[in-house]
């Protein structure tokens with residue numbers, strides 16, 4: 114068994130000793146967006162540190178725990194805090210939590226993050242639904258022996274972000290009259306923010322927002338057949354697009370300011386998933 118597979122099995126065993134919850138949907142809450150958890154009817158929590166072998170985040174503002182609960186009637190596992198590649202973990206560790214949630218039973222994954230806005234007209238505090246991604250600036254989480262139990266060696270990536278889920282998010286935003294950008298997310302390794310020149314490059318490549326997470330997780334989730342959706346909170350304009358220097362504190366404050374509309378959108382999405390689960394499981 115390859116080491117990534119072994120570690121996944123170990124974490125799964127350790128988690129199942131404590132939790133018997135079966136989620137339908139999985140949610141990853143990005144920087145500053147952890148407050149959504151208050152909307153969930155939480156029945157159990159588990160600190161990442163209690164799971165043997167599980168990667169634990171070192172970034173301030175990132176809580177490290179799983180919440181198990183319900184959005185309406187829909188059983189949801191939620192990550193409050195994630196680990197990032199820039200923390201020094203191998204990619205297989207970075208995506209281990211996603212695989213674990215998939216193995217617990219989650220069929221649908223909603224990834225969220227704070228990101229720098231590139232697309233013309235964006236403002237800090239805006240929301241963007243991710244419709245496509247560029248993951249080529251970070252190593253693939255699928256490098257190494259393929260975990261055949263999860264998926265195939267050369268998985269197709271022509272439609273990572275599920276069209277039906279996109280429609281649900283679009284509809285939810287419309288119903289609430291929330292403006293919602295749609296676009297391509299590009300993952301950089303970080304931890305430094307981009308230079309204005311790198312942001313120009315991202316723009317030339319077709320990116321609408323840039324961040325340091327998500328794309329690798331989406332690849333791993335799509336590899337194992339989960340349906341994936343993503344929402345970026347545009348916490349700042351990417352370097353050079355605004356003249357202001359970037360700071361982590363600013364990113365978190367902007368995410369906090371959009372917390373309410375973000376929370377409403379996520380909640381509507383999860384509840385709607387419950388209504389459509391039969392269709393989505395097909």
Ligand code: HPA
Nearest residue numbers: 227228229323324325351
């Ligand atoms: N760049 C990269 N990652 C980010 C940014 C950014 O401007 N804002 C929040 N996360």
